Amino acid sequence: MTSSPPHSSDPAGLPDSELLRLDHQVCFSLQAASRAFGGVYREALRELGLTYPQYLAMMVLWEHGPLPVRAIGERLHLDSGTLSPLLKRLETAGLVRRERSAQDERSVVVHLTDTGAALRERALPVPRTILAATGLPVEEIVALQRTLGRLTASLSRAV
Amino acid sequence: MTSSPPHSSDPAGLPDSELLRLDHQVCFSLQAASRAFGGVYREALRELGLTYPQYLAMMVLWEHGPLPVRAIGERLHLDSGTLSPLLKRLETAGLVRRERSAQDERSVVVHLTDTGAALRERALPVPRTILAATGLPVEEIVALQRTLGRLTASLSRAV
DNA sequence: CTGCAATAAGTTGTGCACAATTTAATTGTG
DNA sequence: CACAATTAAATTGTGCACAACTTATTGCAG
Numbered sequence A, B: 001m002t003s004s005p006p007h008s009s010d011p012a013g014l015p016d017s018e019l020l021r022l023d024h025q026v027c028f029s030l031q032a033a034s035r036a037f038g039g040v041y042r043e044a045l046r047e048l049g050l051t052y053p054q055y056l057a058m059m060v061l062w063e064h065g066p067l068p069v070r071a072i073g074e075r076l077h078l079d080s081g082t083l084s085p086l087l088k089r090l091e092t093a094g095l096v097r098r099e100r101s102a103q104d105e106r107s108v109v110v111h112l113t114d115t116g117a118a119l120r121e122r123a124l125p126v127p128r129t130i131l132a133a134t135g136l137p138v139e140e141i142v143a144l145q146r147t148l149g150r151l152t153a154s155l156s157r158a159v
Numbered sequence C: 001c002t003g004c005a006a007t008a009a010g011t012t013g014t015g016c017a018c019a020a021t022t023t024a025a026t027t028g029t030g
Numbered sequence D: 001c002a003c004a005a006t007t008a009a010a011t012t013g014t015g016c017a018c019a020a021c022t023t024a025t026t027g028c029a030g
Helices: A016-048 A052-064 A069-076 A080-092 A114-123 A126-134 A138-158 B016-048 B052-064 B069-076 B080-092 B114-123 B126-134 B138-158
Strands: A096-100 A108-112 B096-100 B108-112
Touching (some): A016 A126, A016 B016, A016 B052, A016 B138, A069 A108, A126 B138, A138 B126, A138 B138, B052 B080, B069 B108, B080 B096
């Protein structure tokens, strides 16, 4: 916007004003994209009565069958503080059942109910809807994922 | 992961199993990157006593001076439901003051206090820290932003 | 000038993320 | 076997996002 873009990969040589713009645009872009995804998912999942995080949890169960809370959390990168109330809501909605494991009484295994299993059929068209809504060619999506992966790895390393 | 990647930009020809993977990896990648950013910002902002959204609000005020709630919300894409309590916390922390506008009694103008203005000095090194933590060359960040921008535009159009 | 649509904040309610703590069960070690 | 460390969930508390609604003010059309 102000001067010619730098060509070095070393941010140390840039003025603070430039840094401010760059880093916030990245974070803003990321948030904006997340927000936009949220809107599309909200729309697509409205008739299923699921939020996006609930949909993710159901996806895991549809794919893997009964799993302890811990295992669901590992796949979704969520802890029990988030999952316990979420799963409780899914149970209230009649989509899952939670049962203490007989082998390990600490563990709670989450099962799909018949209703929950049946919901899968109605959820099948969702991914196609979302992918179409991105408007990006598949190659670009793959490239984006790769870049985001490296970004996440670097950021995680930095903390 | 399983078969050769498709080379078409038309998702209609792909099997559902492949679609499931693609779209979720994108959303997951996006969430993972956001989460990772969150961690880095949390760390960088801890000693300032600010959360990331609070930091953004302060940035807007540092840059533009006194602004009505509405104007802050436009720049951050947040509504009063989010901003009102956030600004109230900033006011409690002694960083901002909120004053009814004399011209338009509906409007509340947010001013920095001396403490709030002074905090800017301590926040200056933050962007450099974040950018360094991304580990990406500047060109790639710019490209990423561009892709995310198009993604967001498409998704917004789709809702 | 009256009255009604539009606007600005705030409030309420739901749901998610994350940190910190609690409880209960299990595992490992002396 | 006893007991400390670990592990699995749940709970509590803070903060954010978003939708729906409320209140107060402004502005405009008749």
